[in-house]
Amino acid sequence: MSTLTHKAPRARGRKVRRYSTTDRLVLALMLGIPALVVLAFVWGPALGSVFLSFTRWNGVTAIEPIGFLNYQQVATIYPPFWPALQHNLIWLAVLALVATPLGLFLAVLLDKNIRGTRFYQSIFYMPVVLSLALVGFIWTLLYSQDQGLVNQLTGAHVNWLGNSDINLWAVLVAASWRHVGYIMVLYLAGLKGVDPSIKEAAAIDGANQRQIFFRVVFPVLKPINVIVLVVTVIEGLRAFDIVYIINKGTNGLELLSVLITNNIVGEASRIGFGSAIAVILLVISLAFIITYLVQTFRKEDLR
Incomplete structure (x- = not known):
């Protein structure tokens, strides 16, 4: 009685590549x-x-x-911490709720191939190629109380950067000016990759432009949304250059990044204390990003 040996058939037309x-x-x-x-x-x-x-x-x-002593002192006996944390959260909220939607809106408009779209893309993207330090210097000139363009156009005599009640909002306009262009380019790249056939199919089914975007196009942009979230959180929480150029992050412009630098660099260097603030900033950043990713992929698994 013979024993039959069966060999798995080789896939025809498929070449197994061997790496040298x-x-x-x-x-x-x-x-x-x-x-x-x-x-x-x-x-x-x-x-x-x-x-x-x-x-x-x-x-x-x-x-x-010294264990958790640095964290205890940061939260209890270090007065600049809580205002700086509040400013960072405000910074993040403005970028996420104002600048990012505006960048998305511009991307949708420019994706329609309106006349002069290349020119508008260049104009809106131009601030992105500038460093935040240079952006801070430019807006310092624009906000100058005596000869600044803002006061010249409005006829006001407001100390935009010296008044602690308004300087944070004035700087946020400058930061958003740069952030909008960055988000616009990211979403514009994503919109160019959307298959036109799915929009045409939705239109045939009777969906209007608003429904097509929010129910068809926007869900397809999930990878871009993840990138935009990460970029926005990083930009919102690591902001440093622009406020340091304006007034070294004082008088209403305190941020966590400035406190980290002030404690680590200088004559009275407290590297451990500054590192504790840096870890708090890292945890806050990861909390936003991880929460969003978990919610996003959980919804994907439920489909």
Whole structure:
């Protein structure tokens, strides 16, 4: 009695690619070097900050472990912390609820290929190529109390950047000016990738333009929405350059990033204390991003 051996049939027309040693070396270098750079310059300092936040260290003397004392002092006996946290949350809210929707609105308009669309794209995107430090310098000139363009056009004599009751809102206009262009480009790239046939099918079914966008197009932009969320949270919570250029983050423009710099850099360096504020800022950032991602993918799984 013979034993029959069955061999799995080979897929016809499919070639199994074998990587040579050189190919594997190139792939390892292309993946390994960026991974090492990220570990060294992103996750390394982040984990280092977490460790230092539980210590007392001025960068010269020996590191002294002190547990949660830095966090306790930040929340109880450090007056600038709570105003700075409030300012950061206001900053994030304005970017998320005003600047981001405006960037989306501009992207939708420019996606319709209106006349001069290339020109408008360039105009709105131009602030993005400028650093926040340069944006702060430009708007310092525009807000100048004596010769600023804003007061010249309005006929007012307002100290936009010196008045602690209004300077945060004035700076947010400048930050939003830059943020809108960035969001516009991200959404415009996403809209260009939407299949026109799905919009045509929705129109045939009787959907109007508003329904087509919110019920058909916008859900397709989920990957872009995730990127926009991450960018907006980062821009809202790490803001530093623009307020530091204006008045070094004082007199109503206190932000967490400024407090971190003031505590870590300087003669009275408190690296552990500044690291505790940095960890708090990191936790807040991750809380927004992770919550959004969990809600987004949970809805996707329920479909």
